[in-house]
Amino acid sequence: MNKPFNVTVIVEKTGTGFSAYAKEIDGLVTVGDSISELKSNFNEVLYHHVEYLQEQGETSLKVDDFELNYVLDLEQFFEYFNVINKTAFAEQYAKVNSSLFRQYTKGLAPLSGDKLKQISKGLHKLADEINDLSFA
Structure with a gap:
């Protein structure tokens, strides 16, 4: 079994809800009205990121290979x-x-x-x- 890729997801409060971005992976960003919605949206962004990486030849990579750590101050x-x-x-x-x-x-x-x-x-x-x- 491969060691999971640890991803720190920085969560920030906005005027309309929350935003989040991956500290270790450029371009993985999303928003949500609640933390629950934000996490769901982030999982979708990660899914599309993995899909893209698979198209680029990373065929063994799966969404389950990522361990997400949500951080809120x-x-x-x-x-x-x-x-x-x-x-x-x-x-x-x-x-x-x-x-x-x-x-x-x-x-x-x-x-x-x-x-x-x-x-x-x-x-x-x-x-x-x-x-x-x-x-x-």
Whole structure:
């Protein structure tokens, strides 16, 4: 099995929704009204890119050979997912001072790579806990 091609997809908020582009592959860009639509549109763009590469002789290349990593900055994330209580999340999952956390999410305080990893781990922990639940 071939190692997947890791592609970083940079997501940015626009006035009408979202835009995205591949950091490693020139020309792979798309837009969408929501992140869900954006991801669907990006998959379509990638499909056409692979189709083009196959026409150019890369016959063994498939869409499944690409692993997409969608990246959204912290401020845009919490603007989009505004239903998340920042204070409770900061205290329970990110283990960050809630006042400082609000500054991070508004772009008012510098955010180190280590602190960003800590917040990301907290988000993934929350997502895992939600994913493990069902309602009766």
